Amino acid sequence: VIRSDHDRNGCALHGALRLLDSIESLVPILHASAGCSLGAWASEDSLALMPGGGGLRHRELSATLLQEKQVVFGGTSRLREQIKNTLKVVNGDVYAVVTGCVPEVIGDDVLAMVKEAREQTFPVVSLSAPGFSGNAWWGHAQAAKALVSQLVVQDSTQLNEDLTANLFGLVPGQDATWDGDLLELEALLALIGLKTNRLLGFGQTPGTWRNASRSHTSVVLSPWGRPAAEELRDRFGVPFIDFGWIPVGSKDAGLLLGKVASTLGLHTDIAEKAKHHLDNELRYYLKKASSALLSENVQKRISIVAGSAIAIGLSRFLSGTLGQLVEQVIITDEVEENSRVAILAALRAGGARLAEVTFTASRFDITALLRKTRSEVILGSALEADVADELSVPILEISTPMLTTACFRRSYASVRGATALTEDFLAVLARWEQHHRQDRRSNHLVQVKGQ
């Protein structure tokens, strides 16, 4: 299969690097040829993405920068040198050697180098992430599994005193709102008295990962979280709840609380009370938007183009709560066949009953699908901007790569996220309407002057 225009999903190395970059005090050591890491940050680097716009930004990333000599004679001694010196230069609790395509092709014995470092009591782990082995979603999933296997320790199997849940499945660099969404989900689970191991983002360290085995459960938010959760279950007996998507709005937030409460054997009143609170909270804020939503004809035919976790969440909220007409959902994270049934079921059950659902990452195919459907609004990435322009419809950037949206801790999860989404959605429509009003006015003036 030619993947020639599958241009939104990066490679396994990018997924692994973004995962490591999201854990404080964990220092990646890239064993690859020069430049391999730069694409990992391209999904949100608008300057990098503009053709002729200055290239990719550098990051301060320890790297072996393999040269021809190492390609011919092997790069293990260069890696040994880089590991040793990284420990001297960069502060960290754990160092993770990540291998790209070149060492895999030339057959470097990376494990021997890592073993050697460990024997000298250096805290070094290793992740194999050659770009040709899969996309960034897959790379994230494999790297998270490898971290569970290498970081989580057997002697920490005593459960936390407080009920605790690990969160798996949001993918830095691919899920645009991963950081903010994890924080919202932490706040959501706190409503039923749970503490959260977000594992990624601000304040999350190798120590957080080591303690993952002390949690009472893991919550899996996409197919890409399952390998790590399974590893944790198989090795340390931590059960997991395969929720499967990012809950957007009070209904799905309540659904998640219900599942977690039931799995942990909490009293049903606790979850019900929280659900009631969430519904009331969302209703309070949507009342503020009701005049715009109800009286200004803001009920649109919508296409969503995104990875499965956020595509399902957005679709279910827009359709099932906001009353929008989601007519097309294009799932772009190249999920395996066996995950597709559950994704379709979640979409159908959530209100998008009539939506056409397609699984593809090809920009060419996606453009053709959007041209065919001609929705009134597109929720997608910068890669859909051209076709939106061509169809003369507004676009809201909700997935990567992003070109016009700064996304640091923005979230679309839970009630706060759904409120933010509604604000963004209405703002995009309002700007679009204003833009067209100005266009119509200037066209009118041209005509009047012409007379």
Next chain:
Amino acid sequence: MSVIKDRRLPIREKRDGAIIAYAGQLAALHAEAGEGRLVPRIRTFAQDTRSDLQVAAELLSTIRDLAIVVHGPAGCFSSLRVAEHAVVTGLTERDSILGGDKKLRASIHQVIAQHRPGAVAVVCTPVAAINNDDADAVVAELRDEYGLPIVFIRTDAFKSKLSNNGADLVAHALLRETSIARKSAERQPGIVLISTRESEEDIDTLSKLLATIGVTAFTFPRYSRADNWAKVPTVSASLAIDPSDADFVGHALFDEFEIPYVSVGLPIGLRGTSQWLTGLARVLGKTTQAEELVASKQEVLDTIRSNFSRHKGAQIYVSAPPDIAFSLVGLVEELGLGVSGLTLTYVDKRHETALAQLASKRGDLPVLVGEGQAFEEANLLRKVGANLYIGVDCPVSHVLRIGIPVLDLVGLPFYGYAGAERVAEAMLRRLENTALAQFLSEGTESYSDGWLAKSTHWFIKHEVK
């Protein structure tokens, strides 16, 4: 003989004796260059930086009617994600063993069918280079089949340590195409402006500046069009913007087509732009027009200098490709400010004169040579200090962590008079309010105290062949 005739272009390290690692005083670096023995050194600790592949892809993406095929795994495509006419062959592990010729062939067919380009460039990646795929044969065969220029850019990310080798490889491949496309030996009016890294706005500024002295120009290879390549061998002269990159193209055009090559410094800063314009006008016989324009700019410079009077003595650290860096030092000095240190992405034998000029004034100036090696700058900046850091498309968070404000010129047009005024304004704003850098400097440092206390050249060693 012209390099255009050669199928393969030697890397810059071999052509020009380029080096990518040095830390020390300017005088010592100049002494090495002056004796013609710039010493090749390596780093035993390094940080990731761009490769020739990314530079080549970015440059190619500016050519409007060119389709790009990246021959490698999907991730190598990331720098081109939103380029309209680009695809990737998407090599998998299996292809890395069995070869990716079939995928390359299919991708070229696909990109031509989808985009109807004027030409196609195939950019090679490390995996394809190690595979030793016979991409040449595929390219030659499809070139005949379509009657279209299809060029193979021999990037690999590991032969040269200089990312700008990618620009040379693109220029070399396209120069060969201009030679093929050449229809007549007759000279046409107008000149070719050799550009490999400048922004569209900078090109626009320089084109307008040239128009003021009655010169019309078009760019090559950046922002060129495949259907315009035949014009390149017919121009009356070629003109450098940044000689570091343009020299190779200018000399090749002279060797192959006897097109005079004009290189008169860089149009950076008000004085630099005036010298560029008057130098150019002298060569092209248009002195009077240039003199009037230059004279009118003295007042502008006086006004800008007076704006900086309250920052007199402020020290600036400059980090940029060599010729741009030397010119930025000139701009900083004309504003009445000082330079506390310098990072040059590389240095080669052609920079001997510029190093000599600067060393005659500031032999003690601390200099780093290297691209993207933030850890060394973090070490040096703590020792030499700075009120402002000016860089060109480089890492910056290590500078902000020390509390030094940053001006990255990647998004700011900086050529010509207009560019000089913009840079001066941006510098002034950063010097006026340093709150962001101050706030960020109160956080934690990621480099160890041990490293920050060491000599900056600690990890730079002589290369053992």
